[in-house]
Amino acid sequence: MKAFEYTRASSPxxxxxxxxxxxxxxxxxxxxxxxxxxxxxxxxxxxxIDVNKLALDxxxxxxxxxxxxxxxxxxxxxxxxxxxxxxxxxxTRAIVAGASGQLRNKATTAGNLLQRTRCPYFxxxxxxxxxxxxxxxxxxxxxxxxxxxxIGTSKACIAxxxxxxxxxxxxxxxxxxxxxxxxxxxxxxIADFHRLPGDTPHLDNTLQTGELITAVTLPKPLGxxxxxxxxxxxxxxxxxxxxxxxxxxxxxxxxxxxxxMAHKPWRVEAAEAALPKGAAATAKIAFAGAxxxxxxxxxxxxxxxxxxxxxxxxxx
Amino acid sequence: xxxxAGKGVSxxxxxxxxxxxxxxxxxxxxxxxxxxxxxxxTPPALPVQVKVNGKAAALTVxxxxxxxxxxxxxxxxxxxxxxxxxxxxxACTVIVNGRRINSCLSLAVMHDGDSVTTIEGLGTxxxxxxxxxxxxxxxxxxxxYCTPGQICSAVAVLDEIKAGIPSHVAADVxxxxxxxxxxIRERMSGNICxxxxxxNIVEAIREAAGRRQA
Numbered sequence: 001m002k003a004f005e006y007t008r009a010s011s012p013x014x015x016x017x018x019x020x021x022x023x024x025x026x027x028x029x030x031x032x033x034x035x036x037x038x039x040x041x042x043x044x045x046x047x048x049i050d051v052n053k054l055a056l057d058x059x060x061x062x063x064x065x066x067x068x069x070x071x072x073x074x075x076x077x078x079x080x081x082x083x084x085x086x087x088x089x090x091x092t093r094a095i096v097a098g099a100s101g102q103l104r105n106k107a108t109t110a111g112n113l114l115q116r117t118r119c120p121y122f123x124x125x126x127x128x129x130x131x132x133x134x135x136x137x138x139x140x141x142x143x144x145x146x147x148x149x150x151i152g153t154s155k156a157c158i159a160x161x162x163x164x165x166x167x168x169x170x171x172x173x174x175x176x177x178x179x180x181x182x183x184x185x186x187x188x189x190i191a192d193f194h195r196l197p198g199d200t201p202h203l204d205n206t207l208q209t210g211e212l213i214t215a216v217t218l219p220k221p222l223g224x225x226x227x228x229x230x231x232x233x234x235x236x237x238x239x240x241x242x243x244x245x246x247x248x249x250x251x252x253x254x255x256x257x258x259x260x261m262a263h264k265p266w267r268v269e270a271a272e273a274a275l276p277k278g279a280a281a282t283a284k285i286a287f288a289g290a291x292x293x294x295x296x297x298x299x300x301x302x303x304x305x306x307x308x309x310x311x312x313x314x315x316x
Numbered sequence: 317x318x319x320x321a322g323k324g325v326s327x328x329x330x331x332x333x334x335x336x337x338x339x340x341x342x343x344x345x346x347x348x349x350x351x352x353x354x355x356x357x358t359p360p361a362l363p364v365q366v367k368v369n370g371k372a373a374a375l376t377v378x379x380x381x382x383x384x385x386x387x388x389x390x391x392x393x394x395x396x397x398x399x400x401x402x403x404x405x406x407a408c409t410v411i412v413n414g415r416r417i418n419s420c421l422s423l424a425v426m427h428d429g430d431s432v433t434t435i436e437g438l439g440t441x442x443x444x445x446x447x448x449x450x451x452x453x454x455x456x457x458x459x460x461y462c463t464p465g466q467i468c469s470a471v472a473v474l475d476e477i478k479a480g481i482p483s484h485v486a487a488d489v490x491x492x493x494x495x496x497x498x499x500i501r502e503r504m505s506g507n508i509c510x511x512x513x514x515x516n517i518v519e520a521i522r523e524a525a526g527r528r529q530a
Contacts, residue, residue: 003380006425035421079489102406102409
């Protein structure tokens with residue numbers, strides 16, 4: 001690990017200002033992803049700004065009937081919150097489907113949104129990777145791509161966003177609240193937060209330099225039945241091949257978002273209109289224009305079948 | 317290491333004089349007097365105060381030091397093991413402020429003021445923690461390397477179930493979790509045992525849970 005300076009932030013605005021004026025600075029909260037990447041020298045910050053002591057660890061009800069989740073609320077606490085379990089069960093289900101108990105005790109709401117890809121070529125410094133080293137190429141294209149993206153890919157990158165929590169947040173139309181280095185605040189719809197790789201895959205999201213996430217808000221509950229089905233190579237503690245987050249109403253209408261398919265949580269609102277017609281009709285619209293590789297084409301069928309299982313359970 | 321290479325001559329002495337001789341005969345004066353490039357800046361170090369197994373400890377650590385390395389290398393509490401060092405195996409599991417975490421994926425400087433419990437703080441050879449005793453009784457290990465992490469994790473798992481924290485195997489996440497073998501297996505999935513002692517580990521935890529309820 002490269003040597004770095006370390007500062008405990010005193011306020012969100014101060015943290016953002018310090019990050020903006022310090023080249024090579026990174027925020028650290030749970031650290032479960034960042035420290036892993038620092039040990040491998042994939043991330044080499046010169047300065048860590050510890051935000052753990054900031055008072056951003058509460059879950060509060062909003063005036064419009066939703067919830068405001070502080071950036072530092074740990075995954076365990078978010079999943080265990082009684083209001084979340086009752087009204088946003090898809091979010092609890094998504095969180096407990098990810099990582100291990102130890103990691104969820106540390107991982108934060110904001111940090112989880114910023115989790116970097118698990119593409120094996122990103123993790124191997126001996127391989128070219130446009131996300132790790134812009135302009136170096138992509139070894140995943142033409143390489144072993146079983147885990148990687150099937151839609152929204154580019155000639156520069158076929159990595160996936162690896163997390164579970166964000167898939168549920170995308171389904172719930174969450175909003176990411178931030179503070180910028182000048183002290184002003186911003187709200188980013190979750191749909192606009194993660195981005196597709198295009199020709200700048202080193203950018204995972206639309207945050208600006210120094211911008212710090214302070215909270216994630218959820219709109220008022222949707223009702224309906226909540227599902228998060230995650231398909232992976234072992235029963236627990238593995239990243240998704242495919243995951244399906246869904247809220248299904250009694251009349252068969254609803255929402256669906258997919259994990260493991262793209263560089264961002266994959267939700268196509270136009271496809272949701274087809275939910276009452278079934279999984280095949282929905283998947284056809286949701287994955288129109290897919291660009292799978294030989295290794296991962298199975299994910300399209302797997303996603304459709306996983307959605308079929310969800311819809312079957314919703315009817316039962 | 318310092319064993320003499322010959323009568324009155326140390327191995328180090330031979331190497332040093334040999335190098336000096338080579339420099340004097342084969343290298344131009346400018347090269348032999350050339351300083352290496354700018355000396356490495358001292359890596360940043362900071363003071364940290366933690367309570368470990370009930371005892372206060374004050375350390376000054378390189379900012380890169382993980383909590384795991386602080387426990388093992390600075391406090392010499394070597395019960396906590398370094399397995400993968402990447403949060404994948406759970407051998408380094410300790411309990412911080414009542415919560416189990418992977419001590420390899422946390423910096424010591426992030427734990428100023430925290431209270432840490434390691435395997436050494438759960439019990440002693442003369443007075444085992446009920447979970448330790450249950451692991452011994454049920455042979456919940458073979459090589460034993462993952463065991464301190466398994467036991468710290470298991471102790472915390474019982475607290476998590478008691479606190480109503482849901483898991484992936486819950487049929488209804490809004491309901492209070494019930495103790496079951498499936499729950500143990502799911503909640504212990506962050507602790508890998510390459511010897512494969514899982515069935516005995518489950519039995520040990522089941523027994524410890526029963527004793528606690530009694």
